[in-house]
Amino acid sequence: MAQLKINGKIVDIDVDGATPLLWVLREQLGLTGTKYSCGIGLCGSCTVHINGEAVRSCIVSVSSLDTSKDITTIEGLSSDNRHPVQQAWKELDVPQCGYCQPGIIMSAAALLKNNPDPSDADIDANVTNICRCGTFNRVRRGIHLAADITKRGRS
């Protein structure tokens, strides 16, 4: 039995401690926005935030977590698409099939939280998700637009 803090709520989980966070989210909590694709931490489809950092949840075992770790999933970013990254993605029609997008959006949101005005090189270094549809140029524009939206919101 483990206790986790997910999207601001404390939840009790009864699974084997070796179970990856990804499968706890998907199969115990019904948070299926976080996707399975590679299972070995390479593609980024399962990206969530742990204490504000982008983490690949398919290689984080539930036994390494407790309620001191603030876990945010795509569902917790905002359910009404008001987060600046979601707004920018909508404005630019970024997703194609969309399967990798929750992971890319979470990577982008974590980058912008730590670096409100990232350069292209910052984006290259921090957004290492695989997208087979090939949305990368719109992802890049989307991150810059989200940075602008955030700035406008503050001014």
Add this chain to the structure above:
Amino acid sequence: MKNEIINVSRREFFISSSKVGAGFTLGLYLSGCSEDAADVAKVAGDVVTGKIAQVPEVNAWVMIQPDDTVIIRIARSEMGQGTLTGLAQMVAEELECDWSKVTTEYPTPGQNISRGNVWQSFATGGSQGIRGSHLYVRKGGAVARHMLIEAAAEKWDVAMAECKAANSVITHEPSGRTTTYGNVATYAAGLFPPEQIELKDPKDWKLIGQPVKRLDTDDKLNGKQIYGADLTLPGMLNASIKACPVFGGKLKSFDASKVSNMPGVRNVVAVNDDAVAVVADTWWQANTALDKLPITWDEGPNANVSSASIDKMLNEGLTSKDKVFVGNQNGDVNKALKGATKVVEATYRYPYQNHATMEPMNATALWTKDKCEVWCPTQNGTAALEAAAKAADLPVEQCDVYKLHLGGGFGRRGFQDYVTRAVSLAKQLPGTPVKLLWTREEDMAQGRYHPITKCKMVGGLDDKGNLTGMHIRISGQSILAAVNPKWMNNGADIFTFQGMLPEGDHAISYSVPNLLVDHAMRNPPVPPGFWRGVNANQNAIYMESFIDELAHAAGKDPLAFRQRLMAKQPKSLAVLNAVAKKAGWGKPAEKGVYRGLSVFKAFASYVAACAEVSVDDKGQLKIHRIVAATDPGYAVNPQQIEAQVEGSFVFGLSALLYGECTVKGGAVEQSNFHDYPSMLIKGMPKVDVIVMPSGGFWGGVGEPTIAVAAPAVLNAIFAATGKRIRQFPLMNVDLRAG
């Protein structure tokens, strides 16, 4: 182009009118499941009866709610390519409805059968989504508009000719009276459709051609979009599967006792004669147990097949006279080559590729002795239904398939093997829904791989550097021989010659005097499949690299050399000239940056690219920019075409840079993205897209441009380094100049 007048079949009317108010059941009812099931299923794609059953269906394509919400039915599958939005634009164009109130839904392939194929093709491949259905979906919108106007006119007791519709509002022009589609939809649904309907002249289109936003974005931004892998049904169990990794091998035995006590495990079952699956409460439990399951395979006759043995087979075909099929021939190539001042020869090779959709293969099935239902991401609902019925051992009428948006398709989900697996498994657990999700490793091992070919090109030049003849010998695998022999022509696979045929959707872009294009069919025991762009990918590399080789051997500018051969291909010439102009061909590039060109015709569209690359002294390649032009005839949604061009480049360049499935012991060696990498954002070039629809024909969008990215980059690498790369992927090649 004049307006098209189309007959409306009476049968279509009777089928659709008889359904009005009869509870048009979209998606699902779940035999024996609770109301919760309906809620779950609604989330799973808005495919539940309930509310939708009350919506007046004007015709098969259009339903309109009293609040003017328009629900447009989409038979083809959305897998990211934007076809759902494009098709809706075409229906809405003729319907004259308020675009802001348009939503969509998938009819099921089972309903299509029971309604006499009213939605026609569900197949989504070959870049056919728009070009293969534009006529009948526009007709669907036009007929519905006619019926709605007629309904208003009858209610007002005025002449229909005095009424006009725009933006979902019908106006009686002499009196100024208005009503909305929502007000008259129920009445319209009971009317006869017109016997003939006139479609708009393309010059009058208001919505087709506009860069409107996609209709399917919102739920993709917050995790609400349910893909096949995400589906949950009440009482559902989860399964992970392992099939014999050696192609053609069988399952010999497995020891279930070693895993049956593991947490959550419910069953360990053989699936067909070549696979075994663990069924558990959760997928993680199922897969954990499967990893521990002792399995013995009968590897069968292909256990010694390797990349080397396949290469040997293909090498033999490069010069053989056995099993050779001609795809294009004119003049006398042997005579031309004998008489040439200079003969240029080169052999290229293109490896196996996996589709590697981000969402691994999956399907959920529920089987009982008299009904079988499947929820799955498929590129072909009808084929999925047929596969389900066969595996279920039930008549098609007792089965149905509920489609979900695809987490990528690229051709892989045109094959229904994962549906067969899911149903074969569910049949062993009657009454229990089972979700079968493949691991990435299983997805890599059980692909339908882009076929392997080699190509020997021989070209002759005269003393002025003009091309006098060319022999293109393709040696390698036929997709149709493995997938659909019925489509073959006297043993030949015409798809092998994409972009090299005398005419049609895949015509050669040049007039070559004395040409022979032939194919020595060599079929290794690795299952081939349609892979985005199909054979246009490597054929464009072969043709466009070699044309570049010939230009350099002739001492000619690669653009001028091509232009000279294109006098009879004005649309191909136009896209080539467009990229050359936009890229600044002939003018110096930035220091250290070099350019390469390519042009091709594929899936009925004319496409060209100019790549700009640099290669540093360590051999590190950087692709700075690709200028791309496409003439698809009509551009339904230009911003989505841009997205497809950029996306196709990522797919094609990932293959060029990293993609290769090698074979050892009769199995594919690569297992995940560590040894089958894909391009990341840092490798993505700037892409300038020129969309230049010239009208009068309908070409594809999703696939054609993939063909030109790789050869343009290869020709630019040659310009930068003097190295002509003929084996791929590039990650295995030393690109340092010299």
